[in-house]
Structures are given as C-alpha cells and as structure tokens.
Amino acid sequence: MGRLYNLDYLRGLAAFGIMIYHYLTWTLGKFSADDFLGRLGVYGVSVFYVLSGLTLYYVYFHKMQPTRQELVSFFK
Incomplete structure (x- = not known):
C-alpha cells in the first residue's frame, strides 16, 4: 500500500x-x-488522532487477515 x-x-x-x-x-x-485559539488545540488533536488511526488502519489492514478461530479467541 502506498x-x-x-x-x-x-x-x-x-x-x-x-x-x-x-x-x-x-x-x-x-x-x-x-475562542478560535481554544478550538485550534481541541480540534487539532481530534483531527490528528482520527487521521492517524485511519492511516494505521489503511496500512496494516491488508497485512493482518485473521482466521475465524483467531477472531473467536480474541472476543472470548
């Protein structure tokens, strides 16, 4: 993935x-x-976290293909 x-x-x-x-x-x-400057910090952190999570998901989703047994074991 690029x-x-x-x-x-x-x-x-x-x-x-x-x-x-x-x-x-x-x-x-x-x-x-x-204030605008207060929102700059609050929204900046929120946007940064969401985009970081999306980027990590995009990069690593195709590398991890869990089996059904692994999924069941994870959610037990």
Missing part, C-alpha cells in the same frame, strides 16, 4: 495547529474552548 499523502498533509496541518496552540498558551495564557 502512502496517503493528502492525509499526511492534513495530519501535518493538525500537528502545526497543536504546536501553535501550545506556543500561544505558553506565552499568552490559557484560552477558553469557545
């Missing part, structure tokens, strides 16, 4: 938003979640 460059770009943008949020929080103080 890389998902568009998702990598979005993850990078989300990580950059998180970095900006942390820097501004460190220099200017805490922001409310109602």
